[in-house]
Amino acid sequence: MTEEEISRVLRRDWGNYLSQQNWLALSEVPNALREVIVKQLYVSINQGTATDGHCFGMVHAANEYFRDPDRVPTAVEDLSSVASPAAPIGDTVDFHHNRQILDPHTWGAWMLLYGGFELDYRTQLAAVRGAIDRGEVAGLALATWPRLEGHAVLAYGYRDQQEELILDVYDPNWPAEYYQTHTEEIRFDTGGDRPQLVSPYDGRYSRVVYVGSELRLPALVRTGAEVVARYLLGGIITVLVTSSVSLRVVDSTGAELRRDTADHMSSLPTEYSNIRYRYGEPKGDYTIQVAGTAGTRYTLEIDGASRRGKVIDRQMTNTFDPETTTHEFRVTVPDSPAGHVTIRRL
CATH class of the missing domain: 2.60.60 (Lipoxygenase-1)
Structure with missing residues (x-):
């Protein structure tokens, strides 16, 4: 993509998103600031820095096919038999994986995840439970801290166990047959006022953000909307x-x-x-x-x-x-x- 194409996306998609979210207007972001943001996004997109493992694209392709099975390519008889994201499945994976840089909500969720803010797990877990109760799945972005490595999973079920909430998750790092005998879990301690991870997922991912668009970005962290606005677009x-x-x-x-x-x-x-x-x-x-x-x-x-x-x-x-x-x-x-x-x- 060219810088002009990225700039058009910001004016169109980011402007509409911010207006709908009603917490910041794109007009508050001067041209000089947008130009520098475009430069950074240009490097990320054209050097393919969202291609690390394709985990985000894989879980959101799985979500798309879960929500609308008719979108599964006719040439694919059994999704669990797909060993690697080759075409035509690979086209869907690539689309979702690359959009995370330019989709304003996904980009904002990742940036907050990497920003060191205290995450509001009470609000996020309520949204995750709500999505699952509606028969949906919930996309989760994960990060290590302080060394920043990212991953993505889908939460498809939950269990309340004493003072813990256990999320059952689909992790694309494991093949389909693994889930016939195993369950991957992310466990939260819900006994206090502020739920916290019991331990890092997979032994290293200690920060989790729900990327569902029904939550406004400021709701992901325990800070005010203006602080979030200053960080993301300040x-x-x-x-x-x-x-x-x-x-x-x-x-x-x-x-x-x-x-x-x-x-x-x-x-x-x-x-x-x-x-x-x-x-x-x-x-x-x-x-x-x-x-x-x-x-x-x-x-x-x-x-x-x-x-x-x-x-x-x-x-x-x-x-x-x-x-x-x-x-x-x-x-x-x-x-x-x-x-x-x-x-x-x-």
Whole structure:
């Protein structure tokens, strides 16, 4: 997809979604901010960073066929016999897997999952139970913490057991015959005011978000709608280099800025290769480390915007000499376009 095509999707789908959700208007997001968001989404889409395992696409293809069996391709006699997501099943899997980047609700749910907010499991579990009671299944996004790895499953049943709620889930990492003798479970302790996971799912996924669209995004976390709006569409900063060098960016809290990775992503660079990014207000101090080999010339680009407009847009070109193959910079980003940007070499 081109940046213009992504921009049209944001104006059309995200604008309609936000209006329906009634918690933020797209008009509150200035063009400068949308342009930086489009840049980050462009890299994710064109480098295929949603292709890691196809778990999201597999569970939502399964959900589609569960809700409407007539959509199962006529060439497929038994879905449980499909060993891999090849065509025509694979086309449905790919559609659902790739849409998670541009679908505003799914994108927002993933971003909140990765955002470190306290999750509101009481509200989410009520919605999951409601979906199952209606004869539906419930899509769940999972993440490790603090190292961010994602997964997706479908909840199709639940059991109340003393002070626990046990969700029976379909995990696409297991073949169909596995479920003839086994049940995969996610267990929540519901004995207190705030339900919590009893233990990480599969020994590592310690955060869970329900991705059903009937829940507004702010309902997923224990914070106000304005906090969610400031995080998701309040600002973004991106840092990238245009050569084959190593890049590391750390914010003032010591957290490293995200880099999209996936086992099966394309290794072909976009014009925005090697990008690091962070959603939320971009203001603050950042430490940037660039490492390479002697004689390598690179351009470092820093781009950031908030609801108040563009707050930083800087480019620097440098060359490594034989004695120094690591460059380190300290960047201070102001909270408004009128503020003063400072960049100094350490």
